[in-house]
Amino acid sequence: MTTSLLQNHQLRWPANWAEVFGREAPLIIEIGFGSGHFLVDLAQKRPSTNVIGVEISLPSLEKAQRKVQNLGLQNVRLLQSDARYLLQALCQPESISEVYINFPDPWPKAKQLHRRLINVDFLHLLATRMVPSGLLDVATDHADYALAITDALESTPYFRSRLTTTFVTEDTERLRTKYEQIGLDEGRICHYYKFVRCDTAVPQSYPIPKEFPMPHAVLQSPLSLDEIEVRYGRWQHSHHACHINFMELYRARDEDVLFVEAYIKEAPVAQRLGLVIRQRQPGNYVINLHELGFPRATRGVQLAIGQLATWLLSLHPQTEILHHNLLPESWTQETA
Numbered sequence: 291m292t293t294s295l296l297q298n299h300q301l302r303w304p305a306n307w308a309e310v311f312g313r314e315a316p317l318i319i320e321i322g323f324g325s326g327h328f329l330v331d332l333a334q335k336r337p338s339t340n341v342i343g344v345e346i347s348l349p350s351l352e353k354a355q356r357k358v359q360n361l362g363l364q365n366v367r368l369l370q371s372d373a374r375y376l377l378q379a380l381c382q383p384e385s386i387s388e389v390y391i392n393f394p395d396p397w398p399k400a401k402q403l404h405r406r407l408i409n410v411d412f413l414h415l416l417a418t419r420m421v422p423s424g425l426l427d428v429a430t431d432h433a434d435y436a437l438a439i440t441d442a443l444e445s446t447p448y449f450r451s452r453l454t455t456t457f458v459t460e461d462t463e464r465l466r467t468k469y470e471q472i473g474l475d476e477g478r479i480c481h482y483y484k485f486v487r488c489d490t491a492v493p494q495s496y497p498i499p500k501e502f503p504m505p506h507a508v509l510q511s512p513l514s515l516d517e518i519e520v521r522y523g524r525w526q527h528s529h530h531a532c533h534i535n536f537m538e539l540y541r542a543r544d545e546d547v548l549f550v551e552a553y554i555k556e557a558p559v560a561q562r563l564g565l566v567i568r569q570r571q572p573g574n575y576v577i578n579l580h581e582l583g584f585p586r587a588t589r590g591v592q593l594a595i596g597q598l599a600t601w602l603l604s605l606h607p608q609t610e611i612l613h614h615n616l617l618p619e620s621w622t623q624e625t626a
């Protein structure tokens with residue numbers, strides 16, 4: 291039997307969902323499925339659709355995977371990811387037929403508000419990926435988040451309500467989710483939103499991220515690997531919405547290799563990966579990406595290798611670049 295749990299690194303940008311599911315069918319996504327009851331019910335009731343459940347919590351994914359397996363469901367796949375990554379990197383424009391977001395985390399404190407999933411920007415991203423007339427159902431039991439969701443849905447030009455009002459506070463038709471039941475038991479009012487993607491054209495402001503050929507830079511330097519190692523210190527670099535944090539440096543035990551741990555954030559992708567400075571012969575160094583953890587060779591990785599090479603150049607005036615395959619912007623001096 292096919293496994294329902296998707297391996298992120300095996301999915302192309304965008305993913306070929308027909309190939310993943312083994313058939314063409316309308317695509318439905320549930321974001322933050324939690325216990326997985328609603329997701330499994332959806333997949334059972336709608337056998338002619340391809341259903342993707344996306345979650346960041348591993349225990350939730352494992353529980354849902356067991357349910358899917360026990361029921362032998364073939365039309366559901368589970369992905370551990372931030373929903374924004376699934377939508378922007380893995381889904382083609384106008385490819386999703388239905389989206390369900392049940393009781394998204396409310397992030398109630400003022401300093402956490404930016405973490406909320408649903409806002410006008412998120413609805414814009416969603417609109418780029420949904421088919422015209424695609425359905426969007428949202429529910430929340432959090433009064434303040436409900437105000438924000440109402441505001442976002444009423445101000446977006448890309449969705450309109452399928453109801454005569456923006457929301458209703460009762461919906462007996464749907465299967466209750468775990469958090470819905472908790473909210474009701476604790477006396478909270480639930481808000482249910484049933485929207486549809488309108489025909490309004492949407493600017494394609496959320497491009498699918500690009501992968502580049504494996505980046506490298508080759509340098510010549512009078513410095514030894516030991517001298518390079520002792521000069522290293524953590525630093526950060528930012529360039530056009532890409533943030534790079536150069537973290538620890540490690541020395542391989544029996545090899546002429548330095549391994550720099552880096553965190554690269556370039557929405558919707560965030561990667562923690564290893565950059566390598568390898569001495570091929572005395573004074574000849576190649577900087578490239580370590581394959582550990584299946585990193586993607588993004589623009590941010592190009593920038594990171596360019597910055598590491600720039601740092602090496604700054605250590606000694608006789609250091610020079612012999613060749614590289616990096617984008618011109620990788621050599622920028624602008625820092626965070």
Ligand SMILES: C[S@@+](CC[C@H](N)C(=O)[O-])C[C@H]1O[C@@H](n2cnc3c(N)ncnc32)[C@H](O)[C@@H]1O
Pocket residue numbers: 321322323324325344345346347350371372373374391392393394395407467468469470
């Ligand atoms: C409050 S729970 C609701 C669970 C379930 N939908 C329910 O109604 O019982 C919110 C869920 O969304 C998941 N989640 C939060 N942010 C997410 C994101 N950006 N992408 C995917 N899942 C997310 C959390 O891990 C959590 O399981």
